[in-house]
Amino acid sequence: MNEPVFWLDDKAIPFRDGQTVMTAVTAAGHYIPHLCHHPDLTPHGSCRLCIVQIDGRIRAACTTPAQANMKVTFDTTLLNQQRRQIVELLFAEGNHLCPSCEVSGNCQLQALAYDLGMTHSEFAPLYPQRETDGSHPDIFVDQDRCIFCELCTRSARELDQKNIFGISGRGSHTYLLAHSDSGKLGDTALTETDRAAHICPVGCLLPRNGNYQIPIGERLYDAQPIHIRGNHRPDDGEFTP
Amino acid sequence: MSARKLKVATCSLAGCFGCHMSFLDMDEQIVDLIELIEFDRSPLTDIKTIGACDIGLIEGGLCNDENVHVLQQFRQHCRILVAVGACAINGGVPALRNRFTVQECLEESYLHGVGVVEAQIPADPELPSLLPQVIPIQNVVKVDFFLPGCPPPATAFVEIIQAVRDNREPRLDYPMRRFD
Structure with missing residues (x-):
């Protein structure tokens, strides 16, 4: 058949x-x-x-x-325009300052912005006040860059069988939550080898080691757009320069 | 070749002049460009006042009231206004101060900073007042075109100028759409 x-x-x-x-x-x-x-x-x-x-x-x-x-x-022109506006909203909602971000060039949000033709956001940036968390020895958390995709939450639960992350708060006060008594990532069971530690599509959950290793020009999305390379990270095991 | 050259004004507001450096980093293309444009107000000419211009290139976001004044002058005098670089477009690295109050920033720089002697916060009335936050230029004036990048590549500057000459929308191909 x-x-x-x-x-x-x-x-x-x-x-x-x-x-x-x-x-x-x-x-x-x-x-x-x-x-x-x-x-x-x-x-x-x-x-x-x-x-x-x-x-x-x-x-x-x-x-x-x-x-x-x-x-x-x-x-279609309209659907691509709407996709670009969604990316623009994500940029306006967080603090996405690419020149000072470790994952610039390897970031899937940035790569989609490039691919969808975004040069700027039509929406005024909100500059939200968000926390950083440096309590974990291997993974740094910079919530300025969180897009609330919950890849970390789901991969911890479904692939690592751990309850590490959650999303809390409402509206513009939404934030990524670490499930520990202190609320700190360092007090959770997350380990450097967990899938959840290597799945963030942006620079929110950031490995402390290995950043700035790939020269500009050879990063994931420097030469080829994301619709050709796919959604990857340099550390996901599928990256070939 | 048209007889009249395009008049171009440039300025750096809350920026680092890196975009200006990138503009100049176009090797032999600058020879052709000289036939196409002439500079009005710009750090490159040191002309301090702006006349009627075809293109205004604005580097940097808005961090103080003098930035706003200069930007509004550029908007009044330029037919096409271009936001050049990450800082003009979304505040850029200077916007990292937006999580702090102006008073906290001043105290950190002038009272508690490393190596500060005779600590005092400058209060001369001639100094521009800091805005509560660093903001993109399109928050205050209409912007016609955007050149992303930190800095934008020199080829993107050439494309913008040629597009204005040809009275068309600029085409920023994939290598020219960069946020870093």
Whole structure:
């Protein structure tokens, strides 16, 4: 029996039962912009970068089950503009000062901004007051850069079987929480070898060692856009300069 | 080649002049550029007042009331205003002070800083007053084009100027869209 397909613009995408639009499109070798999606984790649907249009509705590709003959509109001027505005909002909401960030050049938020043609944010920066946490011997936390994708929360829970992180607060006061009596990351069970320590797509959860090792010009997204390189980190084991 | 050269004014507000250095770092392209533009007010000419200009290149964000005054003068006199570099676009590294009050910043610099002697906070009325926060220039005036980067590459400056000459939108290809 032929594999069922759905349509991503004019491309036929085969899929298996249980796959989402995102996982099927990725398996077919195409790229949908995303930040909170990770192939090893339960879909979250929070960053909204993977928006597509299905039956006139805007939906997140990472949480939408693939269905036979479904028509998924992906590459339009309006959708790309909306994706860029979402990235602009993320930049305005945090303190994303790329020139002073260790992960600049390897940052997935920055790479999506480049790829979506963002030169600036149309939204005035909020300059929120957020905390840093240097209590852990191997991992530094700079919440200025957190985009609340919960990749760390989910990977700790699902891959490391630990309850390390959570999101607390509301609205512009939302913050990343470390589950320990002191509230400090250093008092949690997080270890340097945990997946959660190496999954942050931005510079919020930052390994203390190994930064600034890759020369400018050879970093992940210096020469090639993220839709070609994919969502990676220099330390995720899949990085080849 | 048109007879009239484009008039270009430049300034550095809360910036480090790195964008100006990058502008000059265009090797032999500067020969062609000389045929295309002439400078009005700029640190490169040391002209202090601005006349009617085609392009205003603004480096740096706004950290004090003199920055705001200069920016508004540029907006009034420039047909096309360009935010140049990370600081003009989102405050940049100077915006790291935004988590502190102005008083805390002044005390750290002039009273408690390393190596400070005869500690006192400068209070001369001729000194510009610091704004409560460092802010991007588009918070105060309309900005026509944005050149990201810390600094933007020299080729991006050339592209902006050629785009204005040709009366079209600038095309910042992938290597020119940089935030660092």
